[in-house]
Amino acid sequence: MAHADKARQGIALFGAQGQLGRALAQVLAGLGPVHTLSHADCDIGDETAVHAAVRRLRPGVIVNAAAYTAVDKAEAERDTALRINAYGPGYLADAALSVGAWLVHYSTDYVFDGTAGRPYREDDLTAPLNVYGESKRLGEEAVLARPLTAFVLRTAWLYDREGRNFLTTVRRLAANGPLRIVCDQYGSPTPVTVLAQTTRAILVHPRAADCAGLYHAACDGATSWHGFAEAIVRSFGLAVAVLPITTADYPTAAHRPAYSVLDGARLKEHLGITLPSWDQALADLFMERP
Numbered sequence: 029m030a031h032a033d034k035a036r037q038g039i040a041l042f043g044a045q046g047q048l049g050r051a052l053a054q055v056l057a058g059l060g061p062v063h064t065l066s067h068a069d070c071d072i073g074d075e076t077a078v079h080a081a082v083r084r085l086r087p088g089v090i091v092n093a094a095a096y097t098a099v100d101k102a103e104a105e106r107d108t109a110l111r112i113n114a115y116g117p118g119y120l121a122d123a124a125l126s127v128g129a130w131l132v133h134y135s136t137d138y139v140f141d142g143t144a145g146r147p148y149r150e151d152d153l154t155a156p157l158n159v160y161g162e163s164k165r166l167g168e169e170a171v172l173a174r175p176l177t178a179f180v181l182r183t184a185w186l187y188d189r190e191g192r193n194f195l196t197t198v199r200r201l202a203a204n205g206p207l208r209i210v211c212d213q214y215g216s217p218t219p220v221t222v223l224a225q226t227t228r229a230i231l232v233h234p235r236a237a238d239c240a241g242l243y244h245a246a247c248d249g250a251t252s253w254h255g256f257a258e259a260i261v262r263s264f265g266l267a268v269a270v271l272p273i274t275t276a277d278y279p280t281a282a283h284r285p286a287y288s289v290l291d292g293a294r295l296k297e298h299l300g301i302t303l304p305s306w307d308q309a310l311a312d313l314f315m316e317r318p
């Protein structure tokens with residue numbers, strides 16, 4: 029079947045009400061009918077519910093934007109994180125196999141321990157530092173172990189102009205005076221719109237069917253949370269100081285990698301797709317809606 033026909037047959041979008049899910053619903057709309065499923069419509073940790081939803085919709089493509097994303101809370105809720113992030117993707121992969129659908133699934137830079145000292149490639153050793161990362165790694169493995177056309181996209185530091193994320197939090201807290209932000213964790217902030225457009229570019233690519241697998245899909249370049257906060261403050265034109273603090277000054281339940289930058293060379297090599305630099309992507313977001 030030709031590549032574009034898979035999406036034309038219908039896209040079942042799980043996690044449609046999350047920040048990435050909302051962007052995907054908009055960006056994928058032109059490709060074919062998009063069936064949006066929220067947590068209330070289908071719990072991806074419920075194998076029977078997943079199979080029933082997929083049997084009913086018979087999509088050509090399943091896109092899974094549903095996940096347990098509370099990184100710190102996951103330390104105390106391991107079973108729930110595993111149910112949703114490790115077993116859920118396996119159920120979706122089995123359901124995709126049963127109807128011949130492709131599967132797009134998202135994973136995280138937090139599968140790495142942050143000690144590489146250079147951007148991580150897809151075949152670098154994973155060694156998650158926290159339960160969330162561990163649960164996401166198991167989810168990737170569950171999808172990639174099944175013999176189906178699956179794209180597992182590891183992404184990082186997602187944000188949007190709306191909803192609850194780092195950008196909106198910085199904007200809100202800036203009203204209360206100087207911000208204290210961690211300066212010794214490095215990553216690549218990625219707007220959800222950029223990741224949604226990347227997903228679309230993969231699905232319409234003429235060679236997509238031959239290029240299934242694991243890809244790093246985050247914006248190019250890197251910054252610290254402190255550097256990102258400074259850029260956000262500048263973008264909003266806010267007059268507030270952003271003070272650097274260390275990870276040790278801001279203890280959290282979950283340990284996080286110090287350097288989880290993702291190398292996007294494989295996506296470029298196999299599919300010719302590149303993502304913009306993180307600062308260009310932030311600027312673009314403000315160009316769209318000053």
Ligand SMILES: NC(=O)C1=CN([C@@H]2O[C@H](COP(=O)(O)OP(=O)(O)OC[C@H]3O[C@@H](n4cnc5c(N)ncnc54)[C@H](O)[C@@H]3O)[C@@H](O)[C@H]2O)C=CC1
Binds near residue numbers: 137
């Ligand atoms: N937010 C970030 O910074 C990063 C996110 N990711 C990954 O990107 C993907 C999208 O993340 P976001 O949109 O930021 O997350 P989000 O937390 O905004 O959205 C997740 C959605 O999943 C839904 N959900 C939770 N449990 C569910 C269940 N059992 N069944 C069905 N739906 C359920 C939630 O209701 C929510 O709408 C996830 O796979 C996440 O692990 C990867 C790296 C960084």
